[in-house]
Amino acid sequence: MNFNYTNPTMIQFGEGKISTISTLIPAGQRVLFLYGGGSIKKNGVYDQVVAALSGHQWFEFSGVEANPTVETLNKAVDLLKGEGLVYILAVGGGSVIDGAKYIAAAACYDGDGWDFLEGKCQVLKALPIGAVLTLPATGSESNPNAVITKAATKDKLDFGSKLVQPRFAVMDPTVMKTLPQRQLMNGIVDAWVHICEQYVTYPVKAMVQDAFAEGLLRTLKQLAETRDNQDDTWRENLMWAANQALNGLISAGVPSDWATHVLGHELTALYGVDHARSLSIVQPWLFRHEIEKKRAKLEQMGRNVFALDVGDDLAERTIDAIEAFYQSLEMETQLSDYGTDKATAVDALMAQLKAHGRDNLGEHQSIDEAGMRSIFELAVA
Amino acid sequence: MNFNYTNPTMIQFGEGKISTISTLIPAGQRVLFLYGGGSIKKNGVYDQVVAALSGHQWFEFSGVEANPTVETLNKAVDLLKGEGLVYILAVGGGSVIDGAKYIAAAACYDGDGWDFLEGKCQVLKALPIGAVLTLPATGSESNPNAVITKAATKDKLDFGSKLVQPRFAVMDPTVMKTLPQRQLMNGIVDAWVHICEQYVTYPVKAMVQDAFAEGLLRTLKQLAETRDNQDDTWRENLMWAANQALNGLISAGVPSDWATHVLGHELTALYGVDHARSLSIVQPWLFRHEIEKKRAKLEQMGRNVFALDVGDDLAERTIDAIEAFYQSLEMETQLSDYGTDKATAVDALMAQLKAHGRDNLGEHQSIDEAGMRSIFELAVA
Numbered sequence: 098m099n100f101n102y103t104n105p106t107m108i109q110f111g112e113g114k115i116s117t118i119s120t121l122i123p124a125g126q127r128v129l130f131l132y133g134g135g136s137i138k139k140n141g142v143y144d145q146v147v148a149a150l151s152g153h154q155w156f157e158f159s160g161v162e163a164n165p166t167v168e169t170l171n172k173a174v175d176l177l178k179g180e181g182l183v184y185i186l187a188v189g190g191g192s193v194i195d196g197a198k199y200i201a202a203a204a205c206y207d208g209d210g211w212d213f214l215e216g217k218c219q220v221l222k223a224l225p226i227g228a229v230l231t232l233p234a235t236g237s238e239s240n241p242n243a244v245i246t247k248a249a250t251k252d253k254l255d256f257g258s259k260l261v262q263p264r265f266a267v268m269d270p271t272v273m274k275t276l277p278q279r280q281l282m283n284g285i286v287d288a289w290v291h292i293c294e295q296y297v298t299y300p301v302k303a304m305v306q307d308a309f310a311e312g313l314l315r316t317l318k319q320l321a322e323t324r325d326n327q328d329d330t331w332r333e334n335l336m337w338a339a340n341q342a343l344n345g346l347i348s349a350g351v352p353s354d355w356a357t358h359v360l361g362h363e364l365t366a367l368y369g370v371d372h373a374r375s376l377s378i379v380q381p382w383l384f385r386h387e388i389e390k391k392r393a394k395l396e397q398m399g400r401n402v403f404a405l406d407v408g409d410d411l412a413e414r415t416i417d418a419i420e421a422f423y424q425s426l427e428m429e430t431q432l433s434d435y436g437t438d439k440a441t442a443v444d445a446l447m448a449q450l451k452a453h454g455r456d457n458l459g460e461h462q463s464i465d466e467a468g469m470r471s472i473f474e475l476a477v478a
Numbered sequence: 479m480n481f482n483y484t485n486p487t488m489i490q491f492g493e494g495k496i497s498t499i500s501t502l503i504p505a506g507q508r509v510l511f512l513y514g515g516g517s518i519k520k521n522g523v524y525d526q527v528v529a530a531l532s533g534h535q536w537f538e539f540s541g542v543e544a545n546p547t548v549e550t551l552n553k554a555v556d557l558l559k560g561e562g563l564v565y566i567l568a569v570g571g572g573s574v575i576d577g578a579k580y581i582a583a584a585a586c587y588d589g590d591g592w593d594f595l596e597g598k599c600q601v602l603k604a605l606p607i608g609a610v611l612t613l614p615a616t617g618s619e620s621n622p623n624a625v626i627t628k629a630a631t632k633d634k635l636d637f638g639s640k641l642v643q644p645r646f647a648v649m650d651p652t653v654m655k656t657l658p659q660r661q662l663m664n665g666i667v668d669a670w671v672h673i674c675e676q677y678v679t680y681p682v683k684a685m686v687q688d689a690f691a692e693g694l695l696r697t698l699k700q701l702a703e704t705r706d707n708q709d710d711t712w713r714e715n716l717m718w719a720a721n722q723a724l725n726g727l728i729s730a731g732v733p734s735d736w737a738t739h740v741l742g743h744e745l746t747a748l749y750g751v752d753h754a755r756s757l758s759i760v761q762p763w764l765f766r767h768e769i770e771k772k773r774a775k776l777e778q779m780g781r782n783v784f785a786l787d788v789g790d791d792l793a794e795r796t797i798d799a800i801e802a803f804y805q806s807l808e809m810e811t812q813l814s815d816y817g818t819d820k821a822t823a824v825d826a827l828m829a830q831l832k833a834h835g836r837d838n839l840g841e842h843q844s845i846d847e848a849g850m851r852s853i854f855e856l857a858v859a
Contacts, residue, residue, distance in 0.1 A: 098651075098714040099492030104485060110731065111480030270479075302711040304697040305718045312689025319685065330683040333479040337686045337731070346727075350491060350718075 098303060098350040106239035107265040114267050115229055118149040121265045122227055126184040128155040129177050131197050133189045135159060140275040142231060146188055156180050161189065164365060165196035166248040167211050174203050185226045191235025195243035197226045198261035213256040214245055220258035228263040231272050233336040234284035236291060236343030238266035246366060253366040254453065268340065270332035281326055282426040283373035288339035289317050290376040294355050295348040297394045298460040303351045310347045311401045313338050318402065321426055356458035357383050360472060363449045368437055377428035381420040382475035386468065388412055390461060432477045443473045479684060479731035487620035488646040495648050496610055499530040499567065502646045503608055507565040509536040510558050512578050514570045516540060521656040523612060527569055537561050542570065545746060546577035547629040548592050555584050566607045572616025576624035578607045579642035594637040595626055601639035609644040612653050614717040615665035617672060617724030619647035627747060634747040635834065649721065651713035662707055663807040664754035669720035670698050671757040675736050676729040678775045679841040684732045691728045692782045694719050699783065702807055737839035738764050741853060744830045749818055758809035762801040763856035767849065769793055771842060813858045824854045
């Protein structure tokens with residue numbers, strides 16, 4: 098076991114914590130207030146943020162999409178530069194916070210910000226970011242990663258840098274009261290798959306990491322059974338579980354996979370599938386394709402998360418249980434549920450992967466082109 | 479659930495990581511190299527640290543005791559001030575790291591450093607600390623707390639400040655190969671009780687915190703069964719579990735107790751009982767005394783940590799299981815095992831508590847003087 102780990106994001110968790118922004122953002126900083134489609138104006142979050150920003154100079158930029166695009170974000174960069182803004186306050190879910198990370202890096206870079214996504218250069222400098230989380234799902238509020246889309250070419254890629262990790266994250270679970278069920282279920286599945294990407298890999302006897310991952314999975318499973326976002330503890334537990342699912346803790350010192358995400362991103366980019374649903378479509382089929390490599394950990398998950406009986410087909414039954422879990426949340430588990438053209442979808446998806454240079458995926462880097470095609474053929478059917 | 483949480487300590491985990499000190503301590507800083515009784519000279523850690531410090535000006539101070547005393551630490555403060563040292567590198571277990579925290583604060587304070595322990599003033603400034611952990615137990619390497627003893631008056635008190643939390647913590651599990659079994663077992667029990675102090679309290683439906691705490695307890699229980707510090711994964715898991723047991727994570731948003739520690743400290747101060755053993759002596763009796771207040775969580779612990787069958791006396795059986803666990807590690811569970819004078823011990827311990835102003839303990843602040851006496855009478859018998 099060999100790793101470096103730190104998580105410097107200051108978490109402010111609890112009702113009313115939005116007001117702490119006023120002191121968390123240093124005095125005298127000119128602020129870009131970034132948000133999405135306007136739901137924060139309906140649920141009171143916008144007003145709370147404005148009140149907290151009363152001691153600061155700030156400018157707002159709204160309209161960050163569910164899968165944030167460079168086309169939109171570059172407009173925010175222009176506003177930021179034009180007004181001389183030096184601090185970004187992202188108010189929203191993972192998309193807005195991911196968008197803020199792009200803006201923070203692009204604002205300090207002379208070239209095209211998309212270079213970070215294509216891996217042409219590393220982030221060397223970035224503006225500070227603060228986050229107010231309104232939708233628990235991605236963990237972006239306290240991690241260094243972002244996924245950004247280029248609408249023109251339907252590219253959905255990721256980048257990461259400690260420099261763009263939020264300085265603080267305000268997590269007030271009361272803001273979840275007005276979220277639609279579809280978004281809450283998406284959030285549960287997104288967090289669930291994040292955990293799986295860091296847990297359903299080859300075993301390295303990391304007892305703490307495994308125990309934490311299994312505890313988070315059991316928590317999400319239990320929360321999915323009640324789905325009551327009017328209950329205080331339900332909201333609190335979901336918000337904290339989704340955060341812990343992807344903040345570097347459970348991946349410290351253990352292998353990570355992320356193939357489900359890479360394949361899923363292409364479903365979103367080409368067919369507009371919700372991020373979480375792209376994962377529920379890909380993952381069961383990817384697990385079936387990779388079952389021999391993942392058998393030991395799938396068996397462990399079957400025992401410790403689903404309380405399944407031991408047996409030769411335990412790994413197979415664990416995958417079935419995962420699939421049934423997704424279906425119980427009304428998540429699609431086949432791309433055909435989206436009405437795509439089966440005849441052309443696989444070729445189109447493979448062309449995207451090729452364009453993005455995705456030639457070997459998974460914790461063993463062993464899912465090659467033929468493997469990706471097989472997984473897509475299963476998922477599309 | 480309402481809390482603030484961050485843990486900025488940079489963890490460097492794995493074999494060979496001591497060499498990273500060379501860059502973790504900023505260039506040009508004059509360093510105080512603080513350590514304990516000299517075991518680091520036998521196991522090679524001293525040489526590794528000296529090699530890593532080759533680019534820095536440094537002065538060493540050795541002889542920090544198992545329960546670090548202000549008498550000793552104040553000498554280190556004098557050395558530090560005399561030589562104009564500005565960075566403290568603590569190499570050892572919790573005692574050395576706790577000692578470094580005292581030195582870091584006392585060096586920046588005009589008055590008597592003991593004022594921090596007596597709560598007469600808060601830490602407003604402190605020198606930076608780096609830690610190289612040689613004994614997993616206290617979690618001090620990435621938390622803000624320290625326990626310090628005044629030998630002259632047999633006072634053992636604690637203080638805490640984010641300002642004295644180590645900037646980095648090097649955790650190389652290979653250094654544990656030469657640790658004696660007694661210290662390893664002490665470490666397991668110390669970490670175990672830390673978790674209990676944050677978990678065996680009244681339930682607040684904090685699913686993630688409970689799952690993490692239970693996962694850590696099961697991990698420690700399993701490690702205690704094999705006790706093989708020649709095994710790589712055994713050492714890695716113990717070192718990481720003890721760290722996660724007390725870094726603020728599992729206590730975020732939930733009640734904490736710490737009464738076992740407060741009572742145990744007096745056993746150490748008066749009778750020289752090893753810290754971990756003071757806890758194994760006090761805790762079962764404290765739990766029996768407080769069983770009605772802690773019944774729900776003890777039952778949960780019985781089910782999820784010891785896999786006990788449900789039943790009316792589950793809480794009682796859980797306490798018995800904890801006591802049997804300590805005894806299986808050759809830990810004492812009565813003060814009389816130490817050959818103390820039963821007739822005078824309780825009065826002496828109560829006088830200490832009174833002198834330290836300890837009038838209400840526990841997560842409900844409901845263990846009063848009579849309660850403390852009852853617990854001591856049970857533990858001393």
